[in-house]
């Protein structure tokens with residue numbers, strides 16, 4: 001069998017579970033003999049079986065028909081099988097127990113709890129292991145997971161909705177709606193793709209947002225993070241679902257550092273100009289996603305940035321831009 005093709009198939013099918021596996025990486029596994037695919041398995045839901053274990057149990061249904069012993073089969077998996085016993089058992093040990101003799105891996109797991117230890121278990125038990133098939137594609141598929149374990153902090157995305165004249169909101173007790181319904185649905189998908197959403201005290205009090213992902217497909221809801229020095233009314237919508245972590249400390253660098261041991265790889269900041277600029281000034285943002293409408297809010301509205309303080313001056317460059325109805329969505333990535 002062509003292992004490169006099988007790896008691409010495993011990556012493609014694993015993508016189906018990107019919203020339900022998070023904050024875990026998506027992983028795919030395929031068992032094959034010389035002529036055909038025997039079974040496939042995916043990490044479908046956070047906390048449930050890993051891909052390799054699903055592939056093995058699906059293969060058992062064909063044992064005695066399509067194959068006799070697991071020693072006849074090769075296992076292709078996108079990410080290194082885990083060595084540690086977490087929510088499920090160690091996959092590497094379970095692979096060894098089946099008697100599989102060949103394992104082909106996309107890339108090493110960057111999680112320090114694994115990081116090569118799974119491969120070591122396989123090799124020590126006489127399994128022929130190949131690593132590095134379509135490595136870049138696997139890393140890109142799980143870019144937040146790789147970023148977190150490489151940089152010891154989650155990937156931080158700042159979302160802003162802006163009027164044509166660069167304004168964030170009109171100062172009042174009411175929420176200012178800036179962009180189209182289609183852009184606002186795009187933000188719901190963005191929320192669904194992140195592991196946590198972070199906001200500040202003023203947005204909480206002025207807008208009373210729920211900030212969950214209201215999408216028409218199954219997703220693990222993002223955790224919620226609130227930065228405020230004040231006591232809050234727990235009847236506000238933000239507290240309606242999922243755990244909310246409240247940080248009273250205003251030292252953003254320290255807060256971000258403390259996230260290295262938390263169970264999330266990506267954070268979406270949805271706050272007003274005060275908190276957004278504080279994060280940007282400290283260089284803590286990795287990506288900005290901006291939605292700009294074609295309407296102006298005028299002089300009474302609050303600007304996102306000071307005149308000489310545009311996104312580019314914070315060291316970001318435009319990576320892509322899309323039209324959504326009458327709005328423009330732009331994605332900016334940090335230079336270098």
Ligand SMILES: NC(=O)c1ccc[n+]([C@@H]2O[C@H](COP(=O)([O-])OP(=O)(O)OC[C@H]3O[C@@H](n4cnc5c(N)ncnc54)[C@H](OP(=O)(O)O)[C@@H]3O)[C@@H](O)[C@H]2O)c1
Pocket residue numbers: 159160161162167168169174175176178199200201202203204206207227228229230249250251252270271272273274275276278
């Ligand atoms: N257009 C958009 O995309 C968008 C998105 C979200 C919000 N908004 C608008 O933004 C408005 C609020 O904006 P805002 O700029 O006044 O407030 P904000 O950025 O939402 O929140 C600022 C608050 O965050 C807390 N905070 C904690 N650490 C901080 C730090 N290091 N630096 C700055 N703030 C810190 C403080 O809360 P405490 O005072 O409670 O201690 C501070 O008052 C809302 O009315 C909303 O309509 C617009």
